[in-house]
Amino acid sequence: MDLEIKGLSKTYPGASVRALNDVSIRVPAGEFLVILGPSGAGKSTLLRCINRLVEPSEGKVFHNGAEITSANGDLRAIRRSFGMVFQQFNLVKRLSVLTNVLSGRLGHRSVLRSLAYSFPEADKRIAVECLARVNMDHKAFQRADTLSGGEQQRVAIARALAQQPQVILADEPVASLDPKIARQVLGYLRQAAQELGITVLCNLHQVDYAREFAERVVGMSRGAVVFEGPSSLLTDEVLHRIYYREPGEEAKEEQ
Amino acid sequence: MAVSATVDGVLAELAARKRWRLSHVAVAAVVVAFLAWCAEGAGLRPKELANALPAIGEYFYRMTPPKWEFSEVLWKPAVETLYIALWGNVIALLIGLPLGILAAGNVTRSALVRNSAKAVLNLLRSISELIWAVFFVAAVGLGPFPGALALGVNFGGILGRLYAEALENIDPGPVEALEATGASRLQVIAYAMLPQALPQFVTFNLYWFEVGVRSATVLGMVGAGGIGFELVTTIRLFEWRETGVVLLLILAMVTIIDMASTWIRSKIY
Numbered sequence: 001m002d003l004e005i006k007g008l009s010k011t012y013p014g015a016s017v018r019a020l021n022d023v024s025i026r027v028p029a030g031e032f033l034v035i036l037g038p039s040g041a042g043k044s045t046l047l048r049c050i051n052r053l054v055e056p057s058e059g060k061v062f063h064n065g066a067e068i069t070s071a072n073g074d075l076r077a078i079r080r081s082f083g084m085v086f087q088q089f090n091l092v093k094r095l096s097v098l099t100n101v102l103s104g105r106l107g108h109r110s111v112l113r114s115l116a117y118s119f120p121e122a123d124k125r126i127a128v129e130c131l132a133r134v135n136m137d138h139k140a141f142q143r144a145d146t147l148s149g150g151e152q153q154r155v156a157i158a159r160a161l162a163q164q165p166q167v168i169l170a171d172e173p174v175a176s177l178d179p180k181i182a183r184q185v186l187g188y189l190r191q192a193a194q195e196l197g198i199t200v201l202c203n204l205h206q207v208d209y210a211r212e213f214a215e216r217v218v219g220m221s222r223g224a225v226v227f228e229g230p231s232s233l234l235t236d237e238v239l240h241r242i243y244y245r246e247p248g249e250e251a252k253e254e255q
Numbered sequence: 256m257a258v259s260a261t262v263d264g265v266l267a268e269l270a271a272r273k274r275w276r277l278s279h280v281a282v283a284a285v286v287v288a289f290l291a292w293c294a295e296g297a298g299l300r301p302k303e304l305a306n307a308l309p310a311i312g313e314y315f316y317r318m319t320p321p322k323w324e325f326s327e328v329l330w331k332p333a334v335e336t337l338y339i340a341l342w343g344n345v346i347a348l349l350i351g352l353p354l355g356i357l358a359a360g361n362v363t364r365s366a367l368v369r370n371s372a373k374a375v376l377n378l379l380r381s382i383s384e385l386i387w388a389v390f391f392v393a394a395v396g397l398g399p400f401p402g403a404l405a406l407g408v409n410f411g412g413i414l415g416r417l418y419a420e421a422l423e424n425i426d427p428g429p430v431e432a433l434e435a436t437g438a439s440r441l442q443v444i445a446y447a448m449l450p451q452a453l454p455q456f457v458t459f460n461l462y463w464f465e466v467g468v469r470s471a472t473v474l475g476m477v478g479a480g481g482i483g484f485e486l487v488t489t490i491r492l493f494e495w496r497e498t499g500v501v502l503l504l505i506l507a508m509v510t511i512i513d514m515a516s517t518w519i520r521s522k523i524y
């Protein structure tokens with residue numbers, strides 16, 4: 001039940017720099033892995049190459065021993081087992097909280113029935129239970145745009161949980177939240193993952209959250225892995241390796 | 256978990272809300288009944304339409320094969336149609352942009368100014384371009400000029416309204432940010448509001464240019480220039496094969512403009 005990333009590289013069309021450069025990581029099932037690095041280090045690209053929102057240029061990803069990168073197999077089935085949480089929550093703001101969470105069930109259901117906005121009773125129960133896990137069931141019938149940022153992200157986590165995934169890919173889930181709310185949201189994510197045995201790959205750029213929540217940390221800089229180990233080993237020297245850039249380099253990369 | 260009680264509560268409420276939706280069915284039934292009632296008022300006679308379908312098909316059959324030689328006569332009025340649509344849109348822009356800015360609620364604070372601008376836009380819009388064309392033909396004589404004026408005035412009313420809506424839907428964040436820098440009202444409009452709405456403005460103008468080409472084909476019927484005169488004449492003389500050529504030419508023009516505007520928009524965003 002492992003996730004294994006082997007030699008993953010990505011060059012975006014027209015770009016001269018590799019967004020991902022030969023990344024290899026092994027994530028045991030059930031681990032809460034934090035991928036730490038500055039903006040532009042390739043963290044988002046890495047997560048998106050796993051569920052193939054982005055097609056990698058080279059390298060392979062294995063899930064439970066099966067290759068999921070080049071396999072022309074059922075992309076829908078692959079994506080079903082990977083839940084995703086986004087920085088900007090990406091809820092459909094005009095729909096109710098519950099409908100947003102129910103949409104996490106879509107990957108499991110036939111297209112025809114979902115187009116009638118109708119879900120089986122079992123799905124409704126799953127959705128409400130997932131809402132209860134993030135303590136948002138009391139707002140099930142509110143429109144998503146009436147919620148605060150932290151509440152929206154909790155609903156987004158519930159949507160990912162409703163998918164009953166084996167892995168959750170969280171892309172900077174707390175970057176637009178204040179520290180108190182951020183810790184609360186990460187807490188909900190970690191607790192739910194622990195109770196349900198879900199593997200989490202969580203992108204962060206704040207060191208203190210990584211120290212607090214990670215079982216293990218992968219440090220990334222300029223598309224490559226520069227550190228791998230428990231958060232207790234995040235020394236100043238390691239952080240320097242992850243975050244330091246030559247003067248003027250930033251400007252060069254942005255061009 | 257102690258949550259199972261609340262989960263059941265939420266599920267029960269969900270079921271209750273589903274039942275409440277039965278009243279939506281009642282509303283839908285009323286809407287359908289209303290539409291059926293209006294169908295009588297509109298004189299909808301689906302049976303007669305079905306019976307007439309072969310006759311309509313017959314007209315199109317008579318248009319084949321198109322009499323291609325006729326296109327030699329058509330080039331001049333076809334190009335004239337494009338001139339009318341182009342200048343109609345320029346006039347529409349000149350009328351619609353200032354009025355649209357004045358009519359946008361987040362740009363213009365004064366309700367008096369805003370509502371006056373809206374009233375003018377409504378007036379321009381509510382009179383169709385064909386009626387405007389009759390007025391302008393009487394005023395400035397036959398030819399493409401009254402056609403361009405008629406399109407410009409009517410489309411100005413439509414575009415002004417669309418511009419105002421695009422402005423009202425912009426993200427207020429950048430506006431607040433520029434206000435906070437101490438920028439004046441006009442500076443905020445120029446640097447935070449117009450740039451955000453600009454891609455939509457361009458889209459509207461390109462689309463209404465296409466609509467203009469179509470409309471300009473009708474303006475010829477009242478002597479306001481363009482290919483419409485030839486279209487009406489061939490129909491009146493029962494020269495169906497010529498009519499076919501005119502219709503194909505209009506289709507070709509609209510298709511080319513549609514492709515061109517898609518390309519232009521892809522360069523702007």
